[in-house]
Amino acid sequence: MTDVTTTTTDPVYVTEALIAEDIEAYLEQHQHKTMLRFITCGSVDDGKSTLIGRLLYDSKMIFEDQLAALETDSKKVGTQGQEIDFALLVDGLAAEREQGITIDVAYRFFNTEKRKFIVADCPGHEQYTRNMVTGASTADLAVILIDARKGVLVQTRRHSYLCHLIGIRNIVLAVNKMDLVGYDQATFDAIVKDYAAFARSIGIESFTAMPISGFKGDNITTRSAQTPWYQGPTLIEHLESVEVITSRDADKPFRLPVQWVNRPNLDFRGFSGLIASGTVKPGEAVRVLPSGKTSTVTRVVTLDGDLDEGVAGQSVTLCFADEIDCSRGDVIAIADQPPQSADQFETTLVWLNDEPLHVGRAYWLKLGAQTVSATVQQPKYAVNVNTMEHVAVKTLELNAIGVAQIIADKAIVFEPYADNRTLGGFVLIDKITNATVAAGMIQFALRRAQNVHWQPTDVTRADHARLKNQSPKVLWFTGLSGAGKSTIANEVEKRLNVMNRHTFLLDGDNVRHGLNKDLGFTEADRIENIRRVGEVAKLMADAGLIVLTAFISPFRAEREMVRAMLPEGEFVEVFVDTPLEVAEARDVKGLYKKARSGDLKNFTGIDSPYEPPLNPEIRVNTAEMTAEQAAEHIIRQLMPWK
Structure with missing residues (x-):
């Protein structure tokens, strides 16, 4: 057997030991690095993807196989003499590479000796502004790129305004493609002056401006000899040293939105979520909102064990001393400073x-x-x-x-x-x-x-319904103008009246003589028309009535809105499914003729859409049956009445 003392000089043993020590030291070093989330944004073709690709390349965050694939792809797309097209590191979608633009938000991770980074490459095209907002929502810093040849553009202003609006207070103005303007200081100064005037107008108090070239690498990771007139930091120096300003500061009052109730067994019950702000310790009094119930924290639990203190940015599970109601969507806060x-x-x-x-x-x-x-x-x-x-x-x-x-x-x-x-x-x-x-x-x-508070009353909607000996309903007749909604609803109400049912009919034309006389027929007015009628129908149903409504109500969203106002089963959608040509041939009120001639705007079925119900409770077609037959069919579908 080999003597243990001699193995310490064995080259293989020493190498393995050193590797293990290096890995442990590396992990320890990186574990305590701070994290900076930042975005690159600006107008299209300002060089955002190229800049990020350069950062990844210069920080040695590209594997050999990735580099080989990148060189191959660069030759395919052509880079005007440049060996590597750094934008291809980030533009992953086929459509992005084909068009040379960024469509989706691309997230990339890299680190330096001083800090870890997550960078979001946001699209510059106006139509993808929604994606830019997504990337900015979690960022601590924004790099606003400007093409030195073009100056401040509309999208530059829009992205800057959105970054400030979302709460990003660290702004870097990176005037890119300085190599294409001969590294001219006057061009740089003019752009900074123009941007500064705009920034002040939207409340941006300060920003850091720097001349760069993502193509050449000027002032990205090393200072450029081409800009001796610039004495500021390189981009990576600034990113490594900037103070992170975030809304999750630990000195703010404690807030934890509950994401789920953690109940792995009968002996454990906790409430899990990400601490949005503040700190929490066992023994502290907390309040659950919106209920307002209070308790005391007994444990702050994580996957790695209990903590003496949970801080902003950590995902934890809190255990309480008392059995109080708390569920997903509630917010746990410090007891004496609730939101x-x-x-x-x-x-x-x-x-x-x-x-x-x-x-x-x-x-x-x-x-x-x-x-x-x-x-x-x-x-x-x-x-x-x-x-x-x-x-x-x-x-x-x-x-x-x-x-x-x-x-x-x-x-x-x-x-x-x-x-x-x-x-x-x-x-x-x-x-x-x-x-x-x-x-x-x-x-x-x-x-x-x-x-404004809800005033409780002692006589309930159930009492109203019991007094009338019926179950309240809202029969919602919908269909095109001329389909026969009002006629059929009237026939149904007559039959219910004979059956000693307490009813009320809300007709579209009649309501516009009073309650909705101030509304027109634009899309917004139609939505408000149905909202008001829905509220009235709900009140009548609360009074125990069977309510019949005859409205075109062209949009599914508003019909579903009314359905959501009522208890399950009380909203009955009756689709008077009459083809447009049949309804137009009737044209009882002459409205279709006016709409076709252009004298009546926003008319449903002609120049305003009608969205037919997808799954109505009842469907009738007056092209195949009379109003009386349709009414009988509806009554049979609703029977037996309670």
């Missing part, structure tokens, strides 16, 4: 959808783990990113930035976005398509949200 709770807010919206904002339409509002139904009121104004002018608008189009009030169907826990990104930032989601249509920032709660 606010409200259902009406003033917000700033960035509209991200091709289809414009529908004022009054109900969208899903998702703030962290909280999801509520919410409607957007007509915007107070939109912002012109070139002039910072507040422009009066009736809606928000793609990429528009505006201020609008939002009303939710129930209170949510929040803080102003300026104080807390996690509890102040939200997205709006279309209920039909499930597409994210807007990103938003809560500015403050409206005063009426705190002043």
